[in-house]
Amino acid sequence: MSDALAAVTLGGLTKRFDDVTAVDHVDLEIADGEFFALLGPSGCGKTTTLRMIAGLEFPTEGSLQIFGDEVGTLPPNKRPVNTVFQSYALFPHMSVLQNVAFGLRMQKVSKPEAMGRAQEAIGLVRMDSMENRRPDQLSGGQQQRVALARALVNSPKVLLLDEPLGALDLKLRQEMQRELKTLQREVGITFVFVTHDQAEALTMSDRIGVMNEGELLQVGTPEEIYERPVNRFVADFIGQTNLLDGTVEATGTVCLSNGARVGVDTEGVAVGGAVAISVRPERATLHGRGGAPPGRPSVDGRLEQITYLGNALVFTVALDWMSLDVRVENQADLDVREIGSEVSVSWDADAASVVQE
């Protein structure tokens, strides 16, 4: 990544509103052609970061480069990026065609050429024959497509998307997720995508940056983020997980709150450090008491609850100091235990990860 010029480079990027720090010294490189998601809960600074790249907010400090050019102080109309807004922000007094051609017309592209290219972009998002409609005559999904076409027609170097699927219902959202991904591969433009939906980020992105309280906590592929979260927040925010508190007793051994010792990779954490072991419910296995294979880390508990999800079942096991979820796919030979029975839960040593606060 370092040999090619990055599409977006943020260096110590900071935004303060009065005394609130919305974005706090964010360093990030987004590669050319990448589908990058900025993920975090609302108010984490992801949208402010995106708006700074777009030029709709100006950084308090730090650098912001697009393909090597410093753009931090340029107004939005001077930046080679385009945005798909959360509410789509289609101009209500213009037709679909006029909306899509707007950016080209503002760049002084001749009318016939602008109209031709707009028509092409409308075709790209499969909205042909709708070009004379007004935005208020379109459904949410259609408006979304027009907003995409309106941004893409300008061939931006980077396309910014601010929670573009947030307003759509579940079925349509899943359909648009696939389409966006396909579209991104077709046009080859770098997409920077803001979302609070971790499933969406995992499905769509090449890499994810997880943010909380203005800080960029972790950047990595969906696998890295999911399998090796750097801290408790990331582990908890991405998917479901069980966090077992303990302290590092010796390298490779963690003593849990109840005194049980389990083996886990403790690289990067000093002996004596307070940690939590993150065990994903689908990577844990339920056994009868004492039935865990030797060598696998395990804890003992009592089966408290069974939740039926259709495609899977979740067994909630009460330990002395917390409860732990085990997820089992709904299979024919499912071994259902009785609520209240004494059980053990084990997991693959390398499926668990140690996280700090």
Next chain:
Amino acid sequence: MSAGPARPRGTTRVALTANAVLVYVFFFAPIAILAVFSFSDDRLVGRWGGFTTSWYGDFWADELLKDSMWMSVRVAVLSTFVSVILGTMAALALERFRWKTQRFFDAVLYLPIIIPDVTMAVMMLLFFTWGFDITNDVFGTEFSKGFGTITLSHIAFNISFVSIVVRARLAGMSLELEEAARDLYATRWKTFRHVTLPQITPGIAGGALLALTLSLDDVVITQFVSGPGATTLPVRVFSMIRKGITPVINAVSVVMLVASLVLVALSLLIQRLRGGSITG
């Protein structure tokens, strides 16, 4: 059966109907009487003496009345034009920018609406008299009250009304639209020209209509700032009434009424046309 307002029945229905009739009679009877007697061939207002249009002829032949009418039109058009521009600019500044003394400017903008007409009239009179005394003494100018002072006064109170109406429209418009335009390579000016202005045009049209009507209607302030001989139609009518009501006044009133109705009809028509082009 669809939900929504219920159809009144029994005594409710009778009471509501009676109420409606009373209200509308109260509204429209004076207008009807005014219009009818403007065509009555009798010097005494209120006595029917056969049909005639001679009072309208008298109005047209009366140079003073005609001058006043043109003065009214000129003042209304010019003060509306200027106050629409200044009022819209004030609305844009207050809605789209933030600065330290904003609340002060915000409050001050509403003063002309809050201040009683008579107070405003005396203020204006003092201001012009005192100001003209100074400039005429020091610079030898020959300013006097008349068209200019009336127009300036009307602009002064119209700015407030225009900016209120335009601000309401601006507040209802999503900021994201302007951001989208900026993102799509529009400069600030082009954003205003191609996105903001079309969005607030109904507000500007509404504000202009309000300004036009307020200017045409104003008596109190105009009376204080008009010069000898040169004044607007309502003020002229007001001074004529002191000498006794004549059917000519009826005719003048009917003309003013028709002019107002035409203005309202025009604004409705413009809105209808715009609405049609948006959905068609």
